[in-house]
Amino acid sequence: MTGVAVACGVMLAIAGVLTTAHVLRSRNLADRALGIDMLVAIVLNGLAVAIAVTQDTLVAALVLIIGLLAFLGSVTIARHIEERGP
Amino acid sequence: MSAVVEVIAAVLLLTGSALALVAAIGLFRMPDTYSRIHVATKPATLAVVCTVGGAMLEVPGLSATTKLLLAVALQFWTAPVASHMIGRAAHAAKIRPDEPWVIDELAEVEAAAEATADDT
Amino acid sequence: MRRLVAPVLLLAAWLALWGEISVVNVVTGVAASVIVSFFYLRAPRGGHRIHPIGLVRLLAVFVWRLVTSSANVVRTVLAPTPARLRSGVIAIPLSDPSPLVAAIVADAISLTPGTLTLEVRYPGNDDRSRPPSLYVHVLGLAAVDELRDDVRGLERLVLSAITPDRTEHATTTEEAST
Numbered sequence: 176m177t178g179v180a181v182a183c184g185v186m187l188a189i190a191g192v193l194t195t196a197h198v199l200r201s202r203n204l205a206d207r208a209l210g211i212d213m214l215v216a217i218v219l220n221g222l223a224v225a226i227a228v229t230q231d232t233l234v235a236a237l238v239l240i241i242g243l244l245a246f247l248g249s250v251t252i253a254r255h256i257e258e259r260g261p
Numbered sequence: 262m263s264a265v266v267e268v269i270a271a272v273l274l275l276t277g278s279a280l281a282l283v284a285a286i287g288l289f290r291m292p293d294t295y296s297r298i299h300v301a302t303k304p305a306t307l308a309v310v311c312t313v314g315g316a317m318l319e320v321p322g323l324s325a326t327t328k329l330l331l332a333v334a335l336q337f338w339t340a341p342v343a344s345h346m347i348g349r350a351a352h353a354a355k356i357r358p359d360e361p362w363v364i365d366e367l368a369e370v371e372a373a374a375e376a377t378a379d380d381t
Numbered sequence: 382m383r384r385l386v387a388p389v390l391l392l393a394a395w396l397a398l399w400g401e402i403s404v405v406n407v408v409t410g411v412a413a414s415v416i417v418s419f420f421y422l423r424a425p426r427g428g429h430r431i432h433p434i435g436l437v438r439l440l441a442v443f444v445w446r447l448v449t450s451s452a453n454v455v456r457t458v459l460a461p462t463p464a465r466l467r468s469g470v471i472a473i474p475l476s477d478p479s480p481l482v483a484a485i486v487a488d489a490i491s492l493t494p495g496t497l498t499l500e501v502r503y504p505g506n507d508d509r510s511r512p513p514s515l516y517v518h519v520l521g522l523a524a525v526d527e528l529r530d531d532v533r534g535l536e537r538l539v540l541s542a543i544t545p546d547r548t549e550h551a552t553t554t555e556e557a558s559t
Contacts, residue, residue, distance in 0.1 A: 179271045183312075186278040190285035197288040205294050205351040209301050212343060213284060216305035219336070220281050223312035223329075224274055232325035238313065239332040239398075246339040253346035257353045280451060287458035296468060299497055299520045300454050307451040324400025331397050337447070341491035348499050348518060364469035364525070367500060367516040 180228040187224070191217050203261035208252040215245035266318050273315030280308035293358030294351050302344035309336045386431075388418040429481060435542030439485075442538060446492045453494035457521065467522045470499060473532045474514045478503075479545040483513050486536050493535075495520045496528065 194217060198210035222238050225231075287300030310333050317329045352367070391414035392407075399406045457465045475483055487498040500516040503509055519528065 176267070176271065179274055183274050183278040186282045190278075190282045193282075193285035194288060197285075203294070203351075203354075203356055205347055205354065205356055206297065208347055208350075209294075209297055210288065212347070213288065213301045213305055216309055217281050217285070219309050219332075220277055220312045223309070223316040224278065226325070226329075227270060227274055227312075227316040227319040230320060232320050232322065235320075235325040235328040235332075236398075239328055239335065242309075242332050242335050242339070246335075246343055249343040250346050253343075253350040256347075256350035261351070261354045261356055280455075283455050283458055287454065290458055290461055292466065293468075295497070295518050296466065296520050299495065299518075300458055303447065303492070303494075304451045304454050307447055310447075327397035327400050331394065337443075341488045345487065345491050345498050348497050352499050358468070362469040363467055363522055364471055366472040367470045370472070370502060370514075370516070 176228055180224060183224045184221075187217055187221050204252070204256050205261055208249060208256070211252075212245060212249050215241065215248075219245075270315040270318040273311045273318070277308040277310075277312030277315065280304040280311065284308065292360065294356055295348060295358060298344055298348050298351075302340055306336060306340040309333070309340075388414040391417060429479070430544045432542055432544070435538070439489075439538055439542045442535075443489060443492055446489065446494070450492060450494035453521075464523075465521045468518060468520050469522045470516055470518050471522075471525055471528065472514050472516055473529050475512045475536055476533070477536065477540060477545065478510055478512045480509075480513075481543065482536065482539050482545065483515070485539045485543070486532065487515055489535050489539070490515065490517055490532060493531070 191214065194210050194213045198207050198214070201207050201210060219238055219242060222234055222241070226234060226238075281304070284301050284304040287304070288297055291297045291300050313329050313333050313336075317326050317333075320326065320329075388411075392410045395410035395413055396402055396406055399410075475486065477483075483501055487501060490496045490498045497518045497520075498515055499518050501513050502516065503513045504511050515532070517528070517532075
């Protein structure tokens with residue numbers, strides 16, 4: 176299982192770096208909102224891998240809460256873009 | 262913990278992480294905002310479903326499993342809505358791709374709506 | 382019976398959050414779900430009849446579409462060709478005026494490979510008694526008519542799971558007035 180953990184960690188780390196680079200280089204707010212939604216999804220993935228590998232279920236509630244708050248944030252940014260432009 | 266379940270969980274974790282990586286690569290290879298929405302949200306949702314599913318198989322006990330199950334259901338239910346809202350906001354904010362669309366049937370409807378709004 | 386759906390679902394979610402079914406959890410869950418349902422959730426206007434078997438089939442279709450859409454995205458990202466990146470916005474008129482059905486179809490479209498709902502517009506001046514049109518952004522635009530047929534099939538699937546009983550309302554008011 177440690178091999179799986181290392182592989183997943185590497186993949187998620189590369190994905191995180193790429194997404195952060197995209198957030199930094201994007202020209203409008205919608206692109207950035209998309210990148211931030213992706214970043215949160217990567218964080219959720221990382222948390223789930225950590226739960227599976229360390230068998231520590233303390234953070235299971237965190238997965239739920241972060242997912243909920245990320246959705247709320249995405250919808251809020253989207254409404255903001257709709258009303259006030261990118 | 263039987264070996265088969267461990268293998269399935271490992272495969273799920275690897276698949277989820279690979280999908281997240283593909284989504285991040287896609288953010289760079291797509292030319293405009295709307296195609297990036299396609300590429301970033303759909304694999305990311307499936308990735309979360311896969312990895313959390315793998316975690317559900319791995320952890321002992323019911324308490325964490327039900328919470329993770331709720332998280333999966335939540336992600337599955339809200340991700341398409343979030344992607345639609347970002348797409349809708351981008352369109353309303355007049356973000357358009359550099360290469361114009363092949364077919365654009367929304368522009369005509371919007372032009373007609375604006376014409377009637379200007380008349381009143 | 383229909384008014385019990387929301388409290389039961391909330392109770393199930395409460396028990397899942399606490400993780401164990403004990404007397405304390407069930408009692409507090411019932412109290413919490415009853416308070417939330419009856420004081421904070423308004424009854425939606427216009428009833429819909431829910432068919433459980435249709436609902437399960439709809440859920441299976443959703444999951445299958447999510448999997449195929451991710452496979453499609455993997456292909457598009459790792460081997461992008463101009464044909465796969467052609468995009469456009471097409472209009473798809475639905476056949477039922479119910480906003481709940483339109484919302485679920487729009488959701489399913491956003492999970493389907495290559496399509497994303499951008500807008501839902503009712504015809505004329507926001508005329509809610511006529512069916513709306515979905516404006517869908519398509520990546521990898523190939524056959525527009527096939528897409529429209531696919532969406533109509535989706536709409537039939539959704540209608541088989543959740544049917545708005547608009548016509549039944551009309552008949553009952555007719556019978557009451559005669």
